[in-house]
Amino acid sequence: MEIITVCGMGFGTSLMLKMMVDDILEKEGIKAEVSALDAGSAKGRNADLIMASADLESALEAVEVSKIFIHNLTDADEVEQKLHDYLQKIHE
Numbered sequence: 698m699e700i701i702t703v704c705g706m707g708f709g710t711s712l713m714l715k716m717m718v719d720d721i722l723e724k725e726g727i728k729a730e731v732s733a734l735d736a737g738s739a740k741g742r743n744a745d746l747i748m749a750s751a752d753l754e755s756a757l758e759a760v761e762v763s764k765i766f767i768h769n770l771t772d773a774d775e776v777e778q779k780l781h782d783y784l785q786k787i788h789e
Contacts, residue, residue, distance in 0.1 A: 698729040703739045703749035703757065710770055711735070714748055717776045727784065746783060748776075 700718060704710035711733035718731050732742075736756045739747055744762055751766040765779045 698727070698746070699744040700729050700731045700746045700748060701739050701742060701744045701762075702731065702733045703736055703747055703753060704733075705753070706735050708733065710750060714767070714770060714776065717773055718748060718780060721777050721780055725781075725784070745787075748780070 702711040702714040702718060704714070715731050715733040718729075722729050722731070729745075732744075734742065736749070736753055739749075739757065740760050746763045746765065747757060747760060748765045748767065749757060750770055751768045754764075754766050757764060763783065765783055767776055767779065769775055
């Protein structure tokens with residue numbers, strides 16, 4: 698599984714989100730490649746999932762990849778719940 702975390706510049710918010718996702722996946726025992734990218738680079742990459750701040754929704758709407766948009770990037774519970782919901786959905 699490949700997950701891309703995205704922010705406007707590709708360092709900062711996306712790196713923070715990447716670290717959260719890495720921790721969640723490790724806790725769940727799930728192996729995945731997680732990369733932090735800027736929005737422009739993410740548009741040209743194949744991945745299973747893109748995770749980004751909700752303010753990037755319009756910038757990423759044309760990308761045909763499953764997406765999770767986070768409203769509060771400092772809320773680890775929101776990140777974990779949305780990622781958990783996605784993982785359950787793909788394993789049904």
